[in-house]
Amino acid sequence: MQHGNRGPAPHGHVTLVQVAQRAGVSAQSVSNALNNPDRVAPETRKRILAAVEELGYEPNLSARALRNRSSSLIAFKMRPSRPDKASLLMDDFLYVLNAAAVEAGYHLILCHAEDGPAGEIKAYRDLLKKTSIDAFVLAETHHNDDRVAALRSWGVPFASFGRSWDGDDSLAWVDVDGRAGTRAATDHVAAQGHRRIGHIGWLAESELGQDRREGWLDACRDRELETDLQAAVVDSLEAGRQAAHRMLDASRPATALVCASDTLALGVMRALHERGLRPGADVAITGYDDSPTAALVSPGLTTLRQPIDEVGRQLIQAIDNLMAGDPREPQHVLLEPELVVRGSSLPGPRTSAVPTS
Amino acid sequence: MQHGNRGPAPHGHVTLVQVAQRAGVSAQSVSNALNNPDRVAPETRKRILAAVEELGYEPNLSARALRNRSSSLIAFKMRPSRPDKASLLMDDFLYVLNAAAVEAGYHLILCHAEDGPAGEIKAYRDLLKKTSIDAFVLAETHHNDDRVAALRSWGVPFASFGRSWDGDDSLAWVDVDGRAGTRAATDHVAAQGHRRIGHIGWLAESELGQDRREGWLDACRDRELETDLQAAVVDSLEAGRQAAHRMLDASRPATALVCASDTLALGVMRALHERGLRPGADVAITGYDDSPTAALVSPGLTTLRQPIDEVGRQLIQAIDNLMAGDPREPQHVLLEPELVVRGSSLPGPRTSAVPTS
DNA sequence: CTGTTAGCGCCTTCAT
DNA sequence: ATGAAGGCGCTAACAG
Numbered sequence: 001m002q003h004g005n006r007g008p009a010p011h012g013h014v015t016l017v018q019v020a021q022r023a024g025v026s027a028q029s030v031s032n033a034l035n036n037p038d039r040v041a042p043e044t045r046k047r048i049l050a051a052v053e054e055l056g057y058e059p060n061l062s063a064r065a066l067r068n069r070s071s072s073l074i075a076f077k078m079r080p081s082r083p084d085k086a087s088l089l090m091d092d093f094l095y096v097l098n099a100a101a102v103e104a105g106y107h108l109i110l111c112h113a114e115d116g117p118a119g120e121i122k123a124y125r126d127l128l129k130k131t132s133i134d135a136f137v138l139a140e141t142h143h144n145d146d147r148v149a150a151l152r153s154w155g156v157p158f159a160s161f162g163r164s165w166d167g168d169d170s171l172a173w174v175d176v177d178g179r180a181g182t183r184a185a186t187d188h189v190a191a192q193g194h195r196r197i198g199h200i201g202w203l204a205e206s207e208l209g210q211d212r213r214e215g216w217l218d219a220c221r222d223r224e225l226e227t228d229l230q231a232a233v234v235d236s237l238e239a240g241r242q243a244a245h246r247m248l249d250a251s252r253p254a255t256a257l258v259c260a261s262d263t264l265a266l267g268v269m270r271a272l273h274e275r276g277l278r279p280g281a282d283v284a285i286t287g288y289d290d291s292p293t294a295a296l297v298s299p300g301l302t303t304l305r306q307p308i309d310e311v312g313r314q315l316i317q318a319i320d321n322l323m324a325g326d327p328r329e330p331q332h333v334l335l336e337p338e339l340v341v342r343g344s345s346l347p348g349p350r351t352s353a354v355p356t357s
Numbered sequence: 358m359q360h361g362n363r364g365p366a367p368h369g370h371v372t373l374v375q376v377a378q379r380a381g382v383s384a385q386s387v388s389n390a391l392n393n394p395d396r397v398a399p400e401t402r403k404r405i406l407a408a409v410e411e412l413g414y415e416p417n418l419s420a421r422a423l424r425n426r427s428s429s430l431i432a433f434k435m436r437p438s439r440p441d442k443a444s445l446l447m448d449d450f451l452y453v454l455n456a457a458a459v460e461a462g463y464h465l466i467l468c469h470a471e472d473g474p475a476g477e478i479k480a481y482r483d484l485l486k487k488t489s490i491d492a493f494v495l496a497e498t499h500h501n502d503d504r505v506a507a508l509r510s511w512g513v514p515f516a517s518f519g520r521s522w523d524g525d526d527s528l529a530w531v532d533v534d535g536r537a538g539t540r541a542a543t544d545h546v547a548a549q550g551h552r553r554i555g556h557i558g559w560l561a562e563s564e565l566g567q568d569r570r571e572g573w574l575d576a577c578r579d580r581e582l583e584t585d586l587q588a589a590v591v592d593s594l595e596a597g598r599q600a601a602h603r604m605l606d607a608s609r610p611a612t613a614l615v616c617a618s619d620t621l622a623l624g625v626m627r628a629l630h631e632r633g634l635r636p637g638a639d640v641a642i643t644g645y646d647d648s649p650t651a652a653l654v655s656p657g658l659t660t661l662r663q664p665i666d667e668v669g670r671q672l673i674q675a676i677d678n679l680m681a682g683d684p685r686e687p688q689h690v691l692l693e694p695e696l697v698v699r700g701s702s703l704p705g706p707r708t709s710a711v712p713t714s
Numbered sequence: 715c716t717g718t719t720a721g722c723g724c725c726t727t728c729a730t
Numbered sequence: 731a732t733g734a735a736g737g738c739g740c741t742a743a744c745a746g
Contacts, residue, residue, distance in 0.1 A: 079452075112456050
């Protein structure tokens with residue numbers, strides 16, 4: 001633990017100058033060896049890298065940020081989790097996003113904002129004023145998203161989890177194909193013999209909800225099934241529960257319910273519980289998101305798993321490209337969700353010795 | 358993007374000098390007005406603050422970090438979430454922790470590490486080498502925690518969610534009283550008339566699990582109930598399921614099962630499902646954590662809610678005190694969990710019109 | 715190919 | 731009570 005020349009250098013911080021001294025060159029050459037390898041003689045470079053290695057040198061990010069206006073920080077705003085929501089992908093998402101960020105040499109910094117887009121934009125601006133942020137990751141973009149407009153006007157790179165719903169393809173996004181997912185779920189229950197397949201989805205304002213609804217419609221049309229059983233509600237357990245009761249009280253009731261979220265599907269399970277009906281055996285249910293809860297309820301909830309780690313990786317990749325000034329069109333990545341079949345959509349009781357999971 | 362741009366700062370950054378010009382003073386006076394109010398005449402100070410307000414000045418954190426070796430960054434390492442785990446408090450925890458951090462003028466930066474304590478320590482050290490980190494927040498501390506030793510040896514402030522289990526009171530921690538919680542849950546089911554109350558807890562290595570088990574023992578002893586029905590298993594749905602089957606197959610079977618986690622309790626629900634038994638009506642179940650899932654299953658799972666927002670606030674407070682060089686003993690805060698009663702522990706079927714939630 | 719100069723924005727030290 | 735100088739660690743620009 002040798003101290004720096006002047007002032008207390010905590011934790012044995014090593015600086016460029018120390019590396020330079022060790023290698024017998026100037027500080028600039030060390031910087032070049034690291035950042036512009038071609039500007040330094042191979043021989044010198046090797047010596048410098050050896051010294052770097054030996055001293056365990058790591059560039060100081062604050063200094064670099066000050067000089068370069070680039071902090072290697074990527075900001076992400078968390079939402080408060082609602083108590084009645086199952087979809088805590090956020091937890092997983094944040095983990096993989098951070099892992100990918102670190103892998104690419106960035107770090108994730110969390111952003112806090114009052115609710116609503118205005119609050120979020122203000123939080124972004126405040127953060128940018130305080131320190132340089134290389135890029136932002138947005139989630140749940142909508143039509144005419146103010147956040148997109150704001151970030152763009154500031155010239156800050158960003159990528160979004162959620163496509164641009166207004167066909168604005170100058171923005172980099174990664175998304176999961178909700179339509180294909182819901183279609184797969186509908187096909188799956190149809191394959192079990194169900195003909196009265198209802199859909200419980202989100203309100204019409206939600207582009208995401210609309211997209212998922214389309215998948216159900218697609219599948220029904222393919223099979224010439226009726227599409228009269230549908231609900232457009234908010235994303236809550238209670239809304240799912242009530243919608244389920246309505247569809248089960250219909251003159252020709254639903255025998256299968258395809259939902260736009262696990263939360264809604266769990267509401268359906270609640271409704272069945274109240275009626276003494278069994279998920280799977282009596283009414284087939286599918287959700288969406290593969291939230292942790294889906295695997296834990298009994299019977300397990302059939303749902304669609306979003307390839308969340310791939311989403312994280314692709315977002316960071318997109319940002320990396322943006323930062324590198326890649327002149328090509330920003331990335332648009334649409335990933336396929338995976339149908340995870342569990343007991344809630346299967347007719348049979350436990351047919352095998354394996355527990356219905 | 359553009360590096361080394363010498364021109365005007367992007368995003369309309371405002372610097373100390375600009376504020377100084379606006380207020381007709383030197384940069385130092387502005388700095389003093391902000392950081393050492395007593396070193397500047399009240400009148401001048403007022404004028405300066407007006408200029409700050411007017412220009413929307415925010416000190417640049419990178420510059421400050423470089424100068425002060427203090428970044429106003431607090432680091433936290435996330436774990437990957439296990440697929441079979443219900444307790445995604447993390448999501449909530451991170452949100453409130455960040456909110457509290459921002460409130461106190463900090464920002465949360467996420468840390469990524471390979472699994473295991475060694476990987477975590479390495480990640481901390483790497484981060485510290487790259488940039489100054491004001492403090493760390495630890496989670497799930499155990500007996501003889503290497504991370505504690507490491508951080509302490511580096512002289513970096515930190516606070517931990519989870520007490521020091523080895524009586525080392527020189528470390529600042531916030532924790533939730535698992536013993537009191539489990540006792541409350543046990544008392545609750547006992548009050549429903551249950552006499553054969555089993556406990557499904559964690560392996561003996563887990564201090565946290567041991568603590569929770571004690572609460573069950575306390576309550577049983579108080580009421581002179583037998584404590585033969587107990588299991589010490591890993592925290593998974595499957596383990597809970599198997600343990601439940603064992604306790605229901607006993608010669609004098611359990612009529613109530615108090616679990617150390619929601620995950621285990623959900624395993625119990627799975628076991629009941631397999632046996633065609635009803636949670637609540639046939640066997641009372643309680644979990645621990647009030648994970649999102651607990652509210653979403655049917656019937657709802659009785660569980661213990663950790664006052665997670667208070668935990669977050671207290672952790673930041675503890676760090677703030679540490680940073681301020683508060684000479685008093687580090688904070689130790691033990692919070693009480695709150696019993697949330699839902700259908701899984703209540704005998705009656707739907708007695709009222711209100712759905713069993 | 716390498717070294718020197720200068721300055722990013724801030725704050726501590728020292729002079730006025 | 732205020733201002734001037736200097737430097738935290740780094741790197742773009744320009745010599746040499």
